[in-house]
Amino acid sequence: MRRDERGSTIPLIIGFALVLALVVGFVVDATAAYLRRQALDTLADGAALRGADLGAAGTEVYAGGLGADDLHLTAITAQHAVHAYLVQVGAYRHYPGLTASVTLDAAAQRVQVHLQAPLHLPLRIPGSPAHATVGAEGEASVLVDR
Template identity: 50%
Template sequence: MRRGESGQTTLLIVGLAVVLLMAIAAVVDVTAAYLQRQALITVADGAALAGADAGSVNEPDLYGDGIGDAPRLEQRRAAAREAVADFLRSTGAYGEHPGLSFGVRVDPARDSVVVTLRAPLDLPLTVPGSPERASISASGAATVVLDD
């Protein structure tokens, strides 16, 4: 063996090991982000259902005087927002997703509620060059249809 080529294999093995470890870290982080987003989607869907249930029709109107006129849009928004906040508190979503924030949009034309959730992304490993403060968001929509 020539003297000038000794140690070349070691350098290649170390380089390959570094690339392999970075690839493993990236796969672990992408999987963690995907699982966190799926969990957030599930919470957003449940929150949208709770908001749509509360924001579509007032129970006294429905059971007392019939459906009649739909509640005013601002009352529907407030009822939907309060129901979403109660749902997030009661399910422990704030504990599972620290820093969770939400937005509620009521679409009166479709009698639907859209809930958007945002939470900081908690990655188990950090790949060099990855963003420091990434966040993840998800939205869910629900419509309450009343049969005649």
């Protein structure tokens, strides 16, 4: 007796297409998040360097020198320097909703910058959040070698 092997492959093809679409959506969203984090890493490192530099001396340390005194970081000067850097490079305009927090470890002469920015995912995967937040941290120290 011969079995009837007729049937439709359409459900199988549709199922594979849905799985492929979900995988493509995941890869696109993960890539967008990775690229945003990389960009924020660069911004955080630059902001921390500027905060440590200007927060230590109040002027460009590398251009004007340090003088005879040790460096004394101040939190308010470092915060102003970080904010001015982010404005100067257009970070607030390029990443709407960007927030920056500056932490000063005066004992270690270290400025830490934490940036967060919302990320609107390019593709919407069912069950995933509509909006994500991406963060990055940067840190810099200005120490005098004697």
